[in-house]
Amino acid sequence: MLDITTLTKRYGNGTLALDTVSLSVAPGEILAIVGGSGCGKSTLLRLIAGLEAPSRGAVRLNGEPITAPRPEVGLVFQEPRLMPWLTIAENVAFGLAHLPKAGQKRLAGDALERVGIAAFAGAWPRELSGGMAQRAALARALVTRPEVLLLDEPFSALDAFTRHDLQDHLLELWGWYQPTMILVTHDIEEALFLADRVVVMQPRPGRVRTEVRPGLARPRERTGLDFQRLKQHLLKELDRSFQDADAGEATNPAAAI
Amino acid sequence: MTGSPTASAAALAQPVSTAPASAGAAAPAAGRPARHARRLLGFVVPAALALALEAAVAGGLYDGRLLPPPSAVLATLWELAAAGELFEHVAITLWRVGLGFLFGTLAGTVLGAVTGTFGLARALLDPMLQALRAIPSIAWVPLFILWFGIFETSKVTLIAVGVFFPVYLSTAAAILDVDRKLVEVGRIYRLSAFQLVRRVLLPATLPSYVVALRSGLGLGWMFVVAAEFMGASKGLGFLLTDGQMTGNPTIILASIVTFAVLGKITDGLLAGATRPFLRWQDSLGNSRR
Numbered sequence A: 001m002l003d004i005t006t007l008t009k010r011y012g013n014g015t016l017a018l019d020t021v022s023l024s025v026a027p028g029e030i031l032a033i034v035g036g037s038g039c040g041k042s043t044l045l046r047l048i049a050g051l052e053a054p055s056r057g058a059v060r061l062n063g064e065p066i067t068a069p070r071p072e073v074g075l076v077f078q079e080p081r082l083m084p085w086l087t088i089a090e091n092v093a094f095g096l097a098h099l100p101k102a103g104q105k106r107l108a109g110d111a112l113e114r115v116g117i118a119a120f121a122g123a124w125p126r127e128l129s130g131g132m133a134q135r136a137a138l139a140r141a142l143v144t145r146p147e148v149l150l151l152d153e154p155f156s157a158l159d160a161f162t163r164h165d166l167q168d169h170l171l172e173l174w175g176w177y178q179p180t181m182i183l184v185t186h187d188i189e190e191a192l193f194l195a196d197r198v199v200v201m202q203p204r205p206g207r208v209r210t211e212v213r214p215g216l217a218r219p220r221e222r223t224g225l226d227f228q229r230l231k232q233h234l235l236k237e238l239d240r241s242f243q244d245a246d247a248g249e250a251t252n253p254a255a256a257i
Numbered sequence B: 001m002t003g004s005p006t007a008s009a010a011a012l013a014q015p016v017s018t019a020p021a022s023a024g025a026a027a028p029a030a031g032r033p034a035r036h037a038r039r040l041l042g043f044v045v046p047a048a049l050a051l052a053l054e055a056a057v058a059g060g061l062y063d064g065r066l067l068p069p070p071s072a073v074l075a076t077l078w079e080l081a082a083a084g085e086l087f088e089h090v091a092i093t094l095w096r097v098g099l100g101f102l103f104g105t106l107a108g109t110v111l112g113a114v115t116g117t118f119g120l121a122r123a124l125l126d127p128m129l130q131a132l133r134a135i136p137s138i139a140w141v142p143l144f145i146l147w148f149g150i151f152e153t154s155k156v157t158l159i160a161v162g163v164f165f166p167v168y169l170s171t172a173a174a175i176l177d178v179d180r181k182l183v184e185v186g187r188i189y190r191l192s193a194f195q196l197v198r199r200v201l202l203p204a205t206l207p208s209y210v211v212a213l214r215s216g217l218g219l220g221w222m223f224v225v226a227a228e229f230m231g232a233s234k235g236l237g238f239l240l241t242d243g244q245m246t247g248n249p250t251i252i253l254a255s256i257v258t259f260a261v262l263g264k265i266t267d268g269l270l271a272g273a274t275r276p277f278l279r280w281q282d283s284l285g286n287s288r289r
Helices: A041-049 A088-096 A101-114 A130-142 A160-177 A188-194 A225-251 B003-013 B015-022 B032-058 B070-082 B085-117 B119-133 B137-148 B152-176 B180-188 B193-229 B236-245 B249-278
Strands: A002-010 A016-025 A030-034 A056-061 A073-076 A148-152 A180-185 A197-202 A207-212
Touching (some): A002 A041, A016 A056, A041 A073, A041 A148, A041 A180, A088 A101, A088 A130, A101 A130, A160 A188, A180 A188, A188 A197, A207 A225, B070 B085, B070 B249, B085 B193, B085 B236, B119 B152, B152 B193, B193 B249, B236 B249
Parallel strands (some): A030 A180
Antiparallel strands (some): A002 A016
């Protein structure tokens, strides 16, 4: 159980990136966070990952506050961020240094099998396409079977076809051991396709605006009527969130700083 | 004897493309014969000039006193080698370059790593080192002779100073250039400071560090000549001044040829020793033809 309570992050330059955000994420839930740029969604993810410390409030995993990166929380970035000097298998085993070599190799091999690129275990990162590199990044994050998997716009740099392919694949991976997944994205369709719950954030300062439970049966049809209706609804909410942020700045210039 | 050093030097000059060729990879060899032919073209003009000189001297058109023909240079080299003299000169010069390279590299690496890593150290030390770098290193010679005498210490110090700057600059720059995003991956996996250095910073900086070592070594060879000009009784640099004093250009050219061969060999050894660690690099072998 992941609990986020009155989480606030103010950066050194005074920017209020996140303002009293509270969220609860159930075990095994897939939560998507959508919002325009500057709404604090990436900051939120970095706080959950323990890469940054909150100004106020806390993130708790099973009651324990997260203050630094933890093995129970995995993170996949927008870029694969593979170490170019390690083979794909070595990259996947990057977080397994505490295990004996044989165990590392076996776990990395299993994870690569899961993400479907076992044949590339000995390849260098530069030899992989963007989609395959991101699969390797998924394998690296999942190889330790973290309770929570954080994904920071993981497919936004990929072409549409590869992106859909990896979205399907991510659901398959979820079926492996049902980790909690928190996905930050600016792609509403991606959020609706994957998530049990979509949280819409609004910018300046970053706040939770509303949330939607798609409640659609899986596999979801991106072209289905209900899917499109939900998409329109979320688009409207996002539009309004920006209008409200602009209006808020107009009436209260201090908030902009 | 005379053929083998040149042959190995030529092989070391293009080590990257010769290795896969010997591995028997037939597929990517399409552009290779052409590339070999292109490389041989580079020998045409110098060989023609050498042959012309040789013929001119043999035919009595030129006496070859100031510019001796290749055969005379090779004969002198052979004589020096047979007398064991060449070996002595080479050994002491190699020893000086080796020591200077060692100390210069150590100092450059440590200071470069410190200023590259810590902003405070950079603010404190970098301006001073940059100012010192602006001094032509030969200008230190009188001071070093006063401080360290005319024997080995002043020579090795001068070489070390020459090696220090390229190593220092590249090490600091390489550390500053490390992708912060990869460092963050290290943080996610809770690496300690030491593990971060060993598993992320070191491999990430290695390519530029190797380049730094190679340019440092090149400068080491440059500075050993200057160092041996200042009162040496042995060494290839001494051989140069000796040739000048006795009015014997053959000796000078023999020494120059030896410098070239040694410089090429040591650079090739350094490149070869570090290549296994850089196999992952995208550019290696592609960018260097």
